[in-house]
Amino acid sequence: MKQIYLAVGSVTGTATAVAERVALELKDLGHEVQLDSQASVAALTQQDFDAILVVTATTGQGDIPDNLLPFYAELGDTMPLQTGKPFGVIALGDSSYMNFCGAGEKMEERLYELQAVAPVPKVTIDATETVTPDDDAVFWLKEWSAAALA
Numbered sequence: 001m002k003q004i005y006l007a008v009g010s011v012t013g014t015a016t017a018v019a020e021r022v023a024l025e026l027k028d029l030g031h032e033v034q035l036d037s038q039a040s041v042a043a044l045t046q047q048d049f050d051a052i053l054v055v056t057a058t059t060g061q062g063d064i065p066d067n068l069l070p071f072y073a074e075l076g077d078t079m080p081l082q083t084g085k086p087f088g089v090i091a092l093g094d095s096s097y098m099n100f101c102g103a104g105e106k107m108e109e110r111l112y113e114l115q116a117v118a119p120v121p122k123v124t125i126d127a128t129e130t131v132t133p134d135d136d137a138v139f140w141l142k143e144w145s146a147a148a149l150a
Protein backbone atom coordinates (compact mmCIF):
# COMPACT_ATOMS: atom_id res chain seq x y z
CA MET A 1 0.00 0.00 0.00
CA LYS A 2 1.40 3.37 -1.08
CA GLN A 3 0.48 6.94 -0.16
CA ILE A 4 -0.13 9.24 -3.08
CA TYR A 5 -0.48 13.02 -3.12
CA LEU A 6 -2.88 13.96 -5.91
CA ALA A 7 -2.88 17.66 -6.79
CA VAL A 8 -5.68 18.96 -9.01
CA GLY A 9 -5.97 22.04 -11.20
CA SER A 10 -9.40 22.64 -12.68
CA VAL A 11 -11.53 25.56 -13.87
CA THR A 12 -14.82 24.02 -14.96
CA GLY A 13 -14.63 20.65 -13.22
CA THR A 14 -13.45 18.20 -15.86
CA ALA A 15 -10.01 17.70 -14.32
CA THR A 16 -11.61 17.39 -10.88
CA ALA A 17 -13.90 14.61 -12.13
CA VAL A 18 -10.90 12.87 -13.74
CA ALA A 19 -8.93 13.17 -10.49
CA GLU A 20 -11.82 11.71 -8.49
CA ARG A 21 -11.99 8.72 -10.83
CA VAL A 22 -8.21 8.28 -10.63
CA ALA A 23 -8.38 8.38 -6.83
CA LEU A 24 -11.09 5.70 -6.82
CA GLU A 25 -9.00 3.45 -9.08
CA LEU A 26 -5.94 3.86 -6.88
CA LYS A 27 -7.98 3.08 -3.78
CA ASP A 28 -9.30 -0.03 -5.51
CA LEU A 29 -5.68 -1.05 -6.01
CA GLY A 30 -5.23 -0.74 -2.24
CA HIS A 31 -3.47 2.62 -2.09
CA GLU A 32 -4.18 5.72 -0.04
CA VAL A 33 -4.81 8.95 -1.88
CA GLN A 34 -4.86 12.53 -0.66
CA LEU A 35 -6.78 14.41 -3.33
CA ASP A 36 -6.07 18.12 -2.99
CA SER A 37 -7.86 20.83 -4.97
CA GLN A 38 -5.96 23.49 -3.02
CA ALA A 39 -2.55 21.84 -3.21
CA SER A 40 0.24 23.29 -1.11
CA VAL A 41 3.82 22.56 -0.19
CA ALA A 42 2.71 22.23 3.44
CA ALA A 43 0.30 19.41 2.53
CA LEU A 44 2.84 17.74 0.26
CA THR A 45 5.56 17.75 2.90
CA GLN A 46 3.43 16.97 5.97
CA GLN A 47 3.96 13.28 5.36
CA ASP A 48 6.39 11.27 3.29
CA PHE A 49 4.24 10.45 0.27
CA ASP A 50 5.44 7.62 -1.95
CA ALA A 51 4.41 9.32 -5.18
CA ILE A 52 2.96 12.52 -6.58
CA LEU A 53 0.24 12.78 -9.20
CA VAL A 54 -0.97 15.95 -10.86
CA VAL A 55 -4.21 16.18 -12.83
CA THR A 56 -4.53 19.58 -14.44
CA ALA A 57 -6.51 21.42 -17.06
CA THR A 58 -4.95 24.33 -18.96
CA THR A 59 -6.56 27.74 -18.94
CA GLY A 60 -5.92 31.17 -20.48
CA GLN A 61 -3.04 30.79 -22.93
CA GLY A 62 -1.24 27.73 -21.65
CA ASP A 63 -1.79 28.76 -18.04
CA ILE A 64 -2.21 26.79 -14.82
CA PRO A 65 -5.69 27.00 -13.23
CA ASP A 66 -6.03 29.38 -10.27
CA ASN A 67 -6.49 26.59 -7.74
CA LEU A 68 -3.16 24.96 -8.68
CA LEU A 69 -1.09 28.05 -9.48
CA PRO A 70 -0.12 28.82 -5.85
CA PHE A 71 1.30 25.28 -5.53
CA TYR A 72 3.32 25.69 -8.72
CA ALA A 73 4.69 29.03 -7.52
CA GLU A 74 5.40 27.79 -4.01
CA LEU A 75 7.26 24.75 -5.32
CA GLY A 76 9.45 27.13 -7.32
CA ASP A 77 9.98 29.50 -4.41
CA THR A 78 10.79 26.93 -1.74
CA MET A 79 12.24 24.11 -3.88
CA PRO A 80 11.33 21.19 -1.59
CA LEU A 81 13.44 18.55 -3.32
CA GLN A 82 11.61 15.33 -4.15
CA THR A 83 14.72 13.44 -5.17
CA GLY A 84 13.93 10.10 -6.78
CA LYS A 85 10.23 10.33 -5.95
CA PRO A 86 7.98 9.00 -8.72
CA PHE A 87 5.50 11.43 -10.21
CA GLY A 88 2.94 11.46 -12.99
CA VAL A 89 1.05 14.18 -14.81
CA ILE A 90 -2.37 13.87 -16.43
CA ALA A 91 -2.75 16.96 -18.58
CA LEU A 92 -6.15 17.97 -19.94
CA GLY A 93 -6.34 20.44 -22.78
CA ASP A 94 -7.78 21.31 -26.13
CA SER A 95 -5.61 21.14 -29.22
CA SER A 96 -7.45 24.05 -30.85
CA TYR A 97 -5.56 26.31 -28.42
CA MET A 98 -2.00 27.44 -29.11
CA ASN A 99 -0.38 26.06 -25.98
CA PHE A 100 -1.84 22.58 -25.88
CA CYS A 101 -1.71 21.21 -22.33
CA GLY A 102 0.69 23.99 -21.32
CA ALA A 103 -0.19 23.69 -17.62
CA GLY A 104 0.72 20.01 -17.58
CA GLU A 105 4.04 20.84 -19.21
CA LYS A 106 4.80 23.48 -16.59
CA MET A 107 3.98 21.16 -13.71
CA GLU A 108 6.08 18.41 -15.26
CA GLU A 109 9.07 20.77 -15.65
CA ARG A 110 8.74 21.92 -12.05
CA LEU A 111 8.69 18.37 -10.70
CA TYR A 112 11.77 17.53 -12.75
CA GLU A 113 13.47 20.61 -11.26
CA LEU A 114 12.72 19.14 -7.84
CA GLN A 115 14.49 15.94 -8.94
CA ALA A 116 11.37 13.79 -8.96
CA VAL A 117 11.30 11.05 -11.60
CA ALA A 118 8.62 10.14 -14.15
CA PRO A 119 8.54 6.38 -14.71
CA VAL A 120 5.98 6.98 -17.46
CA PRO A 121 5.76 10.18 -19.56
CA LYS A 122 2.82 12.47 -18.89
CA VAL A 123 -0.41 11.82 -20.73
CA THR A 124 -2.19 14.56 -22.65
CA ILE A 125 -5.95 14.31 -23.02
CA ASP A 126 -7.43 16.37 -25.85
CA ALA A 127 -11.00 17.60 -25.43
CA THR A 128 -11.37 17.64 -29.25
CA GLU A 129 -10.63 13.92 -29.43
CA THR A 130 -12.35 12.33 -26.47
CA VAL A 131 -15.56 12.59 -24.50
CA THR A 132 -14.33 10.14 -21.88
CA PRO A 133 -11.26 11.79 -20.34
CA ASP A 134 -11.65 9.72 -17.17
CA ASP A 135 -11.40 6.44 -19.10
CA ASP A 136 -8.34 7.73 -20.96
CA ALA A 137 -6.75 8.73 -17.66
CA VAL A 138 -7.42 5.31 -16.13
CA PHE A 139 -5.88 3.60 -19.17
CA TRP A 140 -2.66 5.59 -18.60
CA LEU A 141 -2.92 5.12 -14.83
CA LYS A 142 -2.63 1.35 -15.15
CA GLU A 143 0.81 1.70 -16.74
CA TRP A 144 1.86 4.48 -14.39
CA SER A 145 0.79 2.69 -11.22
CA ALA A 146 2.52 -0.53 -12.30
CA ALA A 147 5.76 1.41 -12.77
CA ALA A 148 5.53 4.00 -9.99
CA LEU A 149 3.88 2.05 -7.18
CA ALA A 150 5.47 -1.36 -7.62
Ligand SMILES: Cc1cc2nc3c(=O)[nH]c(=O)nc-3n(C[C@H](O)[C@H](O)[C@H](O)COP(=O)(O)O)c2cc1C
Pocket residue numbers: 009010011012013014015016057058059060061062063092093094095097098099100101102127
Ligand atom coordinates in the same frame (compact mmCIF):
# COMPACT_ATOMS: atom_id res chain seq x y z
C1 LIG B 1 -10.81 30.06 -21.37
C2 LIG B 1 -10.18 28.74 -21.71
C3 LIG B 1 -8.84 28.71 -22.07
C4 LIG B 1 -8.20 27.50 -22.38
N1 LIG B 1 -6.87 27.50 -22.75
C5 LIG B 1 -6.29 26.33 -23.11
C6 LIG B 1 -4.91 26.31 -23.54
O1 LIG B 1 -4.22 27.33 -23.59
N2 LIG B 1 -4.37 25.11 -23.85
C7 LIG B 1 -5.09 23.94 -23.83
O2 LIG B 1 -4.54 22.89 -24.15
N3 LIG B 1 -6.40 23.94 -23.43
C8 LIG B 1 -7.00 25.09 -23.06
N4 LIG B 1 -8.31 25.09 -22.67
C9 LIG B 1 -9.07 23.80 -22.65
C10 LIG B 1 -9.21 23.20 -21.26
O3 LIG B 1 -7.95 22.97 -20.65
C11 LIG B 1 -9.95 21.85 -21.40
O4 LIG B 1 -11.24 22.09 -21.93
C12 LIG B 1 -10.08 21.14 -20.08
O5 LIG B 1 -10.64 19.85 -20.29
C13 LIG B 1 -10.94 21.91 -19.07
O6 LIG B 1 -10.82 21.24 -17.83
P1 LIG B 1 -11.56 21.82 -16.51
O7 LIG B 1 -13.05 21.62 -16.73
O8 LIG B 1 -11.04 20.97 -15.41
O9 LIG B 1 -11.20 23.24 -16.35
C14 LIG B 1 -8.95 26.29 -22.35
C15 LIG B 1 -10.31 26.33 -21.99
C16 LIG B 1 -10.93 27.53 -21.68
C17 LIG B 1 -12.40 27.55 -21.34
